[in-house]
Amino acid sequence: MGAQTGKCCQADQQEIDLVIPSGVVGDGGITVGGKFDFFISHKQSEAQDAVGTMIFNLQQARPDVKVWLDLEQNPTEEGMEDGVMSSNVFLFYCTENIAFSKYCLLELGWAVQYGKKIVLVAETDPRHGATEIGTLRDRMPDDLKHVFDENVAIPYYRDPAHRAVSIQKILDVLDGKQDTVVHGKATQVGTKKEPVILAAVSSSFQDTAQAATNAYNK
Numbered sequence: 001m002g003a004q005t006g007k008c009c010q011a012d013q014q015e016i017d018l019v020i021p022s023g024v025v026g027d028g029g030i031t032v033g034g035k036f037d038f039f040i041s042h043k044q045s046e047a048q049d050a051v052g053t054m055i056f057n058l059q060q061a062r063p064d065v066k067v068w069l070d071l072e073q074n075p076t077e078e079g080m081e082d083g084v085m086s087s088n089v090f091l092f093y094c095t096e097n098i099a100f101s102k103y104c105l106l107e108l109g110w111a112v113q114y115g116k117k118i119v120l121v122a123e124t125d126p127r128h129g130a131t132e133i134g135t136l137r138d139r140m141p142d143d144l145k146h147v148f149d150e151n152v153a154i155p156y157y158r159d160p161a162h163r164a165v166s167i168q169k170i171l172d173v174l175d176g177k178q179d180t181v182v183h184g185k186a187t188q189v190g191t192k193k194e195p196v197i198l199a200a201v202s203s204s205f206q207d208t209a210q211a212a213t214n215a216y217n218k
Helices: 044-061 077-085 102-113 133-139 142-150 160-174 208-214
Strands: 038-041 089-094 117-123 154-156
Touching (some): 038 044, 038 102, 044 160, 077 102, 089 160, 117 142
């Protein structure tokens, strides 16, 4: 999720996403040596519990993993942008209404702008906002649709029996073992990519700024 300028919407302050700052941009636009490993952008009303469990399991699997959390950092628009800019991996947690979140759209736009390694993680439980990735792709402003065309989403399972697979795939992205895109160029790390199934309804927004202006606040 995202943050707001000045005083972050207090009612939604807990809805701002997980993020990650402080690093040096190396060759190819990939940030290395960041203070945090993951910036997790999510719609809190749909994904707060899943993201909390995800962080717990990531740190169980790898205790040194660090995630920038809005409640512990600077949850302003400036702070969120700094978090995205200095993070190692930008994780976009895909749920039904994330495309209508102003700050999630801004965060994803920053991730593209700063050449972040982006990973899409898709909710699989319909009770918690699971939606077809193609449908979500078509809800995005035109200048962000390519993120969904260039990346294959990792399904996230709430069932502990399957969740470990999702956690490992996310860590594989951090380690460079999973296909991601940096500045629109796929990194060749051995995962077969599949075409996105497009939905019938397309967003009318031409760019992120227009979409964010019209999106609901978190």
